[in-house]
Amino acid sequence: MQCTHRLVVVALALLLGLGAPLVRAMPVAAQSSDIAVVVHPDVAVDNLALTELRRMLLGDREFWPSGVRVTLLLRAPIAAERDVAVRTVCEMTEAQFRQHWIAKVFRAETPTSPKIVYSTEMALDQVSRVPGALTFVQASAVGKGVKVLKIDGKLPGQAGYPLK
């Protein structure tokens, strides 16, 4: 029954001309309050260690293995998604994170700092359109056309998932 339902959704999407990939989205518990790490569907990575994700968030790792530049899309301060990225992944306060990125760009280590997105919809829209993009959204909000990464081998909703 569930399989038939998915086929209908895929067929409808194709009929409506929605070109964005649909089948790369990984299963996520719909009601999960976990924060999902979402990337552009063409990113050929399925899993990141939390330490790798931290290096990306801090600008120490700037490229995906394919050679595409990582584009960080972060919610503005106060949003829960940003709080998880800054406090849980980077183990920093907002002030420290901000100073880190000012210094990172000033040191000429990277030309771009994370880009601000102002809503979950904007985050999902941009991550589906910008090659190499990565963002954080509530797992329950993840839709089609994007890809959810495992963190330390776990998806949102699974026991031991670190981004809550």
Place this chain on the structure above:
Amino acid sequence: MPPGGDTYPNLKIVGFGDVDYSDTKRPEGPQGFSEGQFVLHMISALSPRVSFFSELSFTARPDAGTGTPPAPGYNAEVERMILRFEKSDQLKVSFGRYHTPINYWNTAFHHGQWLQTTIERPEMIEFGGKFLPVHFVGALVEGAIPASGWNLNYQAGLGNGRGSVISRGGDAGDINGSRASLVNVFAKPDWAYGLEFGGSYYDDLITIPTSVSNIGEHIVSAHVVWTREDPEFIAEYAGVRHEVGAATPTWSHAYYLQGAYRLPQFNRLWKPYYRFEHIDIAAGDIAFATVPMLDGSTVGVRYDATQLAALKFEYRTWTRGPGTARNHGGFFQVCFTF
């Protein structure tokens, strides 16, 4: 953001500024209020893999208005100008004028006083100082390798080395036939998030008016840094070997140790700190004949008034080598980024 990501070029400008106050028992440098540097940093991605960086500084001159023609009020300086091509995280190639990457402080804070905890740089790497070459004009190859969580970073460079005034880089060309070369390697291991340690080697042949012969210069340096603020710790050492003909080579040494702690109370706005620094110039080191020795302590506190502006209050006490009179003074700085 456009659908494909960034558009090019995408120029961004960031600035830093500071205003200082100092009052010392015996004057060394400005007394009373003084303008610090006004710094502009321009960044522009020219494509997804090519970027331009520059840093301009404007520094108030103590001789402004004197001489014929009258000296201007400010010195304008291109501190850094870098064009970088990025193949991957493992390989980046750049050309231009850098802050020489053989000293952690020199490349971590540049001219951004707001970025550093203390008011002043350690004297071993102060702007206008001679102990270490602050600027480097040439090319750098750099990158980072995960190395099973060790996150090894490397930089290798070839450039002009010091100018005839050894506090300056060879901006207009190499003054002798020998290029300077450097290698810098450091690790930022995953297993100790916040830790960075590494070392570097620098080699040059310097030419100065006070020496008939060229002087071979070899610099070794090392650093250990804990970048988290609770606590923060920076320790650096540099040894400079000078060789002139058949004379016995000289070794001059400098190091500093700095500790700070962001207090968890009061909204984490206060950060007390302490630094001890030492410079020992070898007898007979003709390249460093005018470099003063130093044994000094700095104790202070930084108050972050906002996320982008800070106040710093310091007391320093120091001597200039054995038998010299002790000096001390109070210092204040307001610094910001915009």
